[in-house]
Amino acid sequence: MKHRSLLDNFFGVSLMYDAVLFIVMVSLAGVILLPALRNNIAIESSVEKHREHVVDETLHTFLVTRADCFDYRFCGDLIDDVAGSIGIDNSSGGLYESLTHWLLAHEQRHKTYATLLAEDLGCQFQLPFSFLGTNRLNIFTGDYDQQLRNETKRFFSSLLGEKYRYNLTAWWHPIKGVPFGGEFSVGEHPPTKDCYVARSFFMMPYSPVLSLGNHTIIFTKHWLKHQLFSGDVGFGRSSIPAIANMTIIFENYTNGHPPYDTKENASRATKENLSALLYGFLIDGITNETNVTVFPGIVNITLTYGFEKIKNITKQCFDKALNESFGEAIRTIDRLFGTLNTSVKNPLSQSILAELNSTIHEMLNGSFGSLDEAFDACETMIKEQITVLIKGYLDPIIETFVNSIFAVIETIIDFTEMLVDWLFDRISLNKAEVMLTIWVVRE
Numbered sequence: 419m420k421h422r423s424l425l426d427n428f429f430g431v432s433l434m435y436d437a438v439l440f441i442v443m444v445s446l447a448g449v450i451l452l453p454a455l456r457n458n459i460a461i462e463s464s465v466e467k468h469r470e471h472v473v474d475e476t477l478h479t480f481l482v483t484r485a486d487c488f489d490y491r492f493c494g495d496l497i498d499d500v501a502g503s504i505g506i507d508n509s510s511g512g513l514y515e516s517l518t519h520w521l522l523a524h525e526q527r528h529k530t531y532a533t534l535l536a537e538d539l540g541c542q543f544q545l546p547f548s549f550l551g552t553n554r555l556n557i558f559t560g561d562y563d564q565q566l567r568n569e570t571k572r573f574f575s576s577l578l579g580e581k582y583r584y585n586l587t588a589w590w591h592p593i594k595g596v597p598f599g600g601e602f603s604v605g606e607h608p609p610t611k612d613c614y615v616a617r618s619f620f621m622m623p624y625s626p627v628l629s630l631g632n633h634t635i636i637f638t639k640h641w642l643k644h645q646l647f648s649g650d651v652g653f654g655r656s657s658i659p660a661i662a663n664m665t666i667i668f669e670n671y672t673n674g675h676p677p678y679d680t681k682e683n684a685s686r687a688t689k690e691n692l693s694a695l696l697y698g699f700l701i702d703g704i705t706n707e708t709n710v711t712v713f714p715g716i717v718n719i720t721l722t723y724g725f726e727k728i729k730n731i732t733k734q735c736f737d738k739a740l741n742e743s744f745g746e747a748i749r750t751i752d753r754l755f756g757t758l759n760t761s762v763k764n765p766l767s768q769s770i771l772a773e774l775n776s777t778i779h780e781m782l783n784g785s786f787g788s789l790d791e792a793f794d795a796c797e798t799m800i801k802e803q804i805t806v807l808i809k810g811y812l813d814p815i816i817e818t819f820v821n822s823i824f825a826v827i828e829t830i831i832d833f834t835e836m837l838v839d840w841l842f843d844r845i846s847l848n849k850a851e852v853m854l855t856i857w858v859v860r861e
Contacts, residue, residue: 469858473614473856477616478618481535481620484528485530488534488565531573542559543600563602574605581861582857583605583606584605585604585608586853589602614855615853615854628719658705658707659691661837685821689816698715700715717804
């Protein structure tokens with residue numbers, strides 16, 4: 419073989435030139451195509467993801483942030499109205515503001531905004547209908563609600579700046595689908611498009627154990643199951659007429675005994691009994707075969723808990739009742755205002771009672787011999803209104819549940835668990851929901 423010198427071999431040099439030229443061409447192609455790769459769709463997608471992250475982080479930050487000191491005045495807005503009615507200047511600072519703040523101010527230190535929000539929703543006692551321009555029956559905590567709105571506005575304004583507008587809405591509805599409980603909203607009404615939304619849940623400050631009269635209520639599935647059933651498995655035995663009737667219907671249907679040997683008859687009878695049980699669970703209460711209440715009902719519990727202290731006013735010595743119901747701070751304001759205007763005795767307490775009385779009379783469009791009677795009539799009317807509201811959406815739910823029972827009736831192992839789970843799905847006593855919406859107003 420003939421050996422050639424390295425200087426005469428140009429093959430390797432040619433390969434190197436080809437490789438360098440290829441790299442240069444790829445680089446030039448990348449430079450040329452770069453604008454196409456960075457198109458509007460990619461940029462918009464990146465911006466959308468960033469704004470979704472902003473709204474999620476903003477809501478989370480709000481809920482976990484602690485307010486160093488949140489203060490409000492009990493009955494603050496009512497006191498301002500009473501002071502104005504007897505000639506006291508309540509529009510500016512000075513002695514009046516210092517005095518009412520000293521006597522009536524309450525401080526909440528180092529609580530998260532989620533906790534403050536939960537307390538506000540839990541004390542509003544809103545009704546599913548409006549009277550005197552509002553649907554809020556608790557007139558004592560209006561200042562709490564307003565101060566929380568002010569704090570919330572300051573928080574979001576400092577965090578979001580001028581680039582975004584926002585709307586924060588929270589609600590707690592013990593009966594799902596019924597506007598009965600508490601609601602809170604801050605910010606402008608959001609537009610119908612180009613919005614970014616984050617949702618979250620937070621717990622309500624309620625103990626699962628309540629004592630109402632002779633009843634001790636424990637909001638757990640195990641406790642309710644023990645109240646409704648004797649503990650037998652299968653279809654379950656119960657002293658509750660509606661449940662006992664359903665047990666008989668299921669047994670007759672599976673064994674082919676008339677009149678419930680057909681699915682049509684059995685389903686219709688089951689729906690009737692299930693409706694009675696559900697409406698009792700949500701509103702009036704559940705009674706056993708001897709007419710003893712085993713569960714007072716969600717609306718009954720809420721109304722009793724809300725009205726109980728105020729209703730005691732009509733059953734005791736008036737001055738003592740005022741002290742127990744409104745507290746020494748309100749009574750101190752009474753005595754102070756009384757010295758400024760001797761023609762009115764207990765002006766603040768009387769104003770609160772008058773406001774409650776006029777509210778209920780206006781709502782019921784009638785007159786009553788006592789405030790206690792008015793409260794009883796009010797409770798009855800509220801139950802009737804809520805019954806009408808929930809009927810529209812509960813009837814389809816009942817029908818769906820009954821159909822699902824008969825679809826698997828041959829394989830049902832424990833009807834008690836199935837029924838209790840379904841009842842608890844209708845309520846939300848210990849959990850509230852919050853939604854934050856933001857939208858861009860300045861790029």
